[in-house]
Amino acid sequence: MRAFLLTIVMGFRMYLRDRSSLFWGMAFPVILMGLIGLAFGRTESLTFRVAFVDQGSGPLGLGLRAGLAQVPVFIVSDVPDEAAALDLLRKGQRTLVVVVPPFGSPAPLRVFFDQARVQDSRTALVILERFVAEANLQIAGVKPAVEIQATGIAGAREVRFFDFLLPGILAMTVMQTGLQGVTWVVTGYRQRLILKRVLATPVHPFVFLSGLVARYAVTNIAQLAVVVLIGVGVFGARIVGSLGVLTVVGLFGALAFVGMGFAVSTWSKTPESANLLGSVISFPMLFLAGTLWPRDFMPAFMQPVIALLPLTPLVEAMRGVATRGDAVTPYLGGLAYLGLWGLLTFALAVWRFKWE
């Protein structure tokens, strides 16, 4: 028991003294979260800047202008001529340009959008189209046959980008510790004959190896805690669900990926090649499994493959708990699938494990 405990304690001390594992386990996830947030997180405050060019339309233009200004997500500014407005659009300072033709002109109402920001522009266009349609109906004096009544349901929360991203980053950290930390460390221990030195003592190999596994569980909890603290404290991410459930799910994932890491380490002689093999496995999963963006972004024919990745159920469970406050029950099937991966790879590792 003392051997087991000391293996964990000493292993954790080594982790804290190792700058590169601290970087990859704590700093890297936080930096990645910040960078992705910078790149994609802007739309979280949903406002669009609209340039309004009135070419002398009279009352129609004035009415439209006043109406647009009342749409909450539009910030409307007047620009005297079309060229100047388009220039602002090209510079990315406006999302839409609305040009109202002179009074009595047969020209239509023209709208320009930024092709580089399709997502934003489409959203803004849809809002504008609805607004114009309604304006048309009112001008024609027709009462709409169908009306929409939107009611916010209490408790349903808006999921902001960082809320979405944080659990993905947590799942990524868990996977990286297994596939890149464990592979590197265990292969290094073997190559430098440290495992052989342990084998030369009467300690049961199982005690030492399970101490090593437990050490990664502890390391993972520390990493997750740091990432959560910074995600919540600095990036303003919100975790709706239970931290306890999130920790247990993370720990479960950690054990499964540590198993995979051990298995990978039995295929490589050097830490470098083990690490490379770990990366080859983990990076595609990172990009496919809905870790950093929704998995729906991937084409439909990829979806069955994505469903089979062991990272996918972990991401989904952690995200469900964190962003929607789900109980763990609906995710048990996926987690069992992940657990099966961990169990099989661990059995494989035990079978193939070499001490020197």
Added chain:
Amino acid sequence: MSALRAAESIVSVTDLYKRYGPVVAVDRISFTVARGEIFGILGPNGAGKTTTLETLEGLRRPDGGQAVVGGIDVRRDPRGVRARIGVQLQEAGFFERLTVAETLELFGSFHRTHLPVDGVIARLQLQEKRGAAVETLSGGQRQRLSVATALINDPPLIFLDEPTTGLDPQARRNLWEVIAGFRAEGRTVILTTHYMEEAQRLCDRVAIMDHGRIAAMDSPRELIRRHTPGTTVALTVMEGGAAYAGLPGVQRAEASNGEVVMTTTDPVVTVNALMELARDGQVQFQQLRVEEATLEDVFLELTGHLLRE
């Protein structure tokens, strides 16, 4: 006599055989080690020394023969053997980011009981490095730490695999003192080395190993007596001459370039005779050197090649 030996022996090896694929590493060797002695296995790299040791430590399964260590058959209970011995492995690494004290604490926990860490640190003169990370240690300090991990469980039998390889002469002498200290405490030490001086100075008995076999085994003194022609007396002659081969004790004499080299069974008698010749003025010589034969000569004699080849 042999029955008494067997009763006192802590290690007993019979026809031990081990091969790696087609290569026979240990070729049916037999020996016993008595309680309280320092037993050396001397041989060049690749002679099978490490394989022999690691088989006795229960780290490798023999392909034939028997090895009983501390009363336990290594094939039957290798972990039982490891609980009763201390092992220093050749070239094995450490957890680089642990300190000296943490390393000993961790390895101590791998045994059922262990000596106080600070006592072991003091024994190996590592007090100054107690809190230093292993990665900052010098070669000699690492080697002492390695021996410390072999001592941590207070074993009656310690295996040291090339404990002083790669160390400078000062560090080597330090370690010799430590190892001689183990014997003084009543521990048995089995070590491998390819330094003949180490075997000669430290070991009570030496097995000379080459190509997986034991070529000879005895105390260093007896090995030299039995397997070398004797002591060499060399002198540089200025004037005169004598029938050197006929001097008392001399077995053989060769003269070339004014230097005469004699091998003698009794150097004191031979040198006395030479001095008499000089007093009588029959011969004038400038230098007189008496050289003891070494285990190196024994090795050359037995195997036909030098140790470091």
